[in-house]
Amino acid sequence: MKMKAALMYGPNDIRIEETEKPKCPQDGLIIKIMSVGLCGSDIRNLTTDSRKGNYPFIYGHEIVGYVDETGPDQTKYKVGDRLFLFPGTYCMECDECISGHSENCSNKEVSSLAGTGGFAQYVAVKGEKIRRGGIYEIPEDVSFDAASLGEPLTSVFACLENVKVGYPDTLVIIGAGPIGCFMAQLAKFRGAQ
Ligand SMILES: [Zn+2]
Ligand SMILES: [Zn+2]
Known part of the structure; x- marks a missing residue:
């Protein structure tokens, strides 16, 4: 086939x-x-x-x-x-x-x-x-379609974990594609302002 x-x-x-x-x-x-x-x-x-x-x-x-x-x-x-x-x-x-x-x-x-x-x-x-x-x-x-974003989501998670983003950090995120949006959401979950 x-x-x-x-x-x-x-x-x-x-x-x-x-x-x-x-x-x-x-x-x-x-x-x-x-x-x-x-x-x-x-x-x-x-x-x-x-x-x-x-x-x-x-x-x-x-x-x-x-x-x-x-x-x-x-x-x-x-x-x-x-x-x-x-x-x-x-x-x-x-x-x-x-x-x-x-x-x-x-x-x-x-x-x-x-x-x-x-x-x-x-x-x-x-x-x-x-x-x-x-x-x-x-x-x-x-x-x-949403599930296919699972892998970039884990990349962002690992990235924020590596640089230890948390309260009361302020982040500048350059780029508003899916990765930038994940960055903003996950950073907020971790306590960034
Ligand atoms: Zn990928
Ligand atoms: Zn190995």
């Missing part, structure tokens, strides 16, 4: 094409993607030689959708479940992960579990990835 996807062939060379729909892993699942965020890092990755020649590749890491298919050995989720998927996987056990720099996870076996991204109609999720996390159920009253 085929699906449509935005494949990156090199810097600024992104083509919408028909490609093979991924096969459902025996112990994993297939997500039908309903919404995907376009991150600042996606723009950076799509406009530079981010994969050092290892193309074509599908980017997009702010993925939401529902379970379209489950493998026979997959027991955690069922068809129809609404999920948020962060495709990256970190071990959370190595020195880099423990020091808060999971982006540099040195456990290559775990980081290689990361699948392709969300600029496509479907994405496959392996069983080991399900066990490692990065998948969250979306509450019924949250729309797919």
